Amino acid sequence: MITIDEFPGRTINVDGKDFLYFGGTSYLGLQTDLDFQELFIKNIKKYGTSYSASRKSNIRISIFDKTESYLSNLVGSEGCITMSSGYLAGQLICDYFSCEDYQLYYAPNTHSALFRGQQYIYQTWQQLEKDVLKNRDKKHVIFLDSIDFNGNNFPDYKPLQKLPLEDVILIIDDSHGIGITGSNGGGSLKYLKSLKPKELLVTCSLGKGFGIQAGAIFGSETMIDNLKETQFFGGSSPATPSALATLIDAHSIYSEKRALLNRNIALFLTHFSNPLSFSMSKGHPTFSFKNEQMAALLEENGILVTNFRYPTEDDELMSRIVLSSSHTKEDILKLSKILNTLVI
Incomplete structure (x- = not known):
């Protein structure tokens, strides 16, 4: 383990020695980008450093609705809600579907943000497919990551194309895709919609591709409205308004x-x-x-x-090995x- 005193950029100094850093999840190198920081500081001065009130409060800040509309248009979904982190966004969805009405399936390499307790994660797509086809009378909910770091899912999601998606509620964690993949960084939702699942929800962190501490959920207007009515959403502190404003400005x-x-x-x-x-x-x-x-x-x-x-x-x-926008040509070579x- 290496401990440092500042956010790692393209280089890290350890005990007086400089290293090139090809790790982390700052894919666009935004956290150390001066122009991005200036926008963030400007918005902190307007919105403050944090906002811990419920989204259900009688006093509401307009930037939440504005950012959620912006993100919906970018990603191609009917609705969107933001949360304080991608992990919390995943937990909201998991909490919503963790009841006897639904049969949950976790594809190989699914992120723990979508777990509630000790979930069974399939080791192979073949076994998951077999169990889904065997239990056609259940309300199937399949969880998976867009980027599983084994090349199985994004960009073509071939394992999904073997399933009866018309009977499946599909939950995708696009934390490592949104902001850098898809049209204008919109991630995978538009492509996944073309597979015509019964219901599609995409959850993500906005910290990797967009460089801000926040999470988001995308889906149909009806499903997003249902999630907004949960105790989980109402009792959670929201994303920081200054961060959401920066996402639009940048x-x-x-x-x-x-x-x-x-x-x-x-x-x-x-x-x-x-x-x-x-x-x-x-x-x-x-x-x-x-x-x-x-x-x-x-x-x-x-x-x-x-x-x-x-x-x-x-x-x-x-x-x-992780490449980023902050690496120079010399670094890559x-x-x-x-x-x-x-x-x-």
Whole structure:
């Protein structure tokens, strides 16, 4: 474990030694971007540093409705609600469907934000498909992550196309996709709608692709209205208004950063000689690996990557290289050169 005193950018200084950092989830490098910070500071001065009142309060701030409308249009959904985090957004949906009326199925590698208690996670899509087809009389709810870091779901979601989706309520965690994938960063919802599930809900963190501390849920107007009427939503503190305002104000910055990220991904794939030795999703800046020695070898060569057990110490090691918009051409070329000497 390495402890640092500031947010990690493209480099990290550890005990006086500089490392290139290819880890984390700041895909667009926004947290350390000066223009983005200026917008955030401006909005803090207007909206304050936090807002802990219920959304059901008799005094309401208009930025919530404005941002939710903006996000709905961006993603392509009828409705949207924001929460204080992506984890809380996932828990709201899980809480809503955790009753005897529904049969819940958790696809391989589903994030724990969608769990309530000890859920059974399928190890293979084949077994999940078999159980869904066997229990056609149930109200099926299938949970999965858009980016599972094994390349199984995004962008084509082929495992879903084998299921009777007309009978399925589909819950997608798009935390690692929204903001960087899809048209203008709108994520996967538009494509998933084309698969015509019985009901579609997309939940996400806005901290990865949009750089703000907040979460969101997208779905039909009826479903979003139902979620707004729950005790879970009414009793929760909302996202910080200054963060939501920044999301709207920074639209041009997001576009510029996505273009930079796409160029960095293309540059990496051009110069790295063996990308198929990693698990990846087309158009996504993460490259996962299971060779436990790889992270140590990269560190010896001045590169730090994501490498820890998640979400608990009892879980598998999560190791991946993460490109971001903040990396320079020289950074990408150095990474590629080192990997070409390490990967057989």
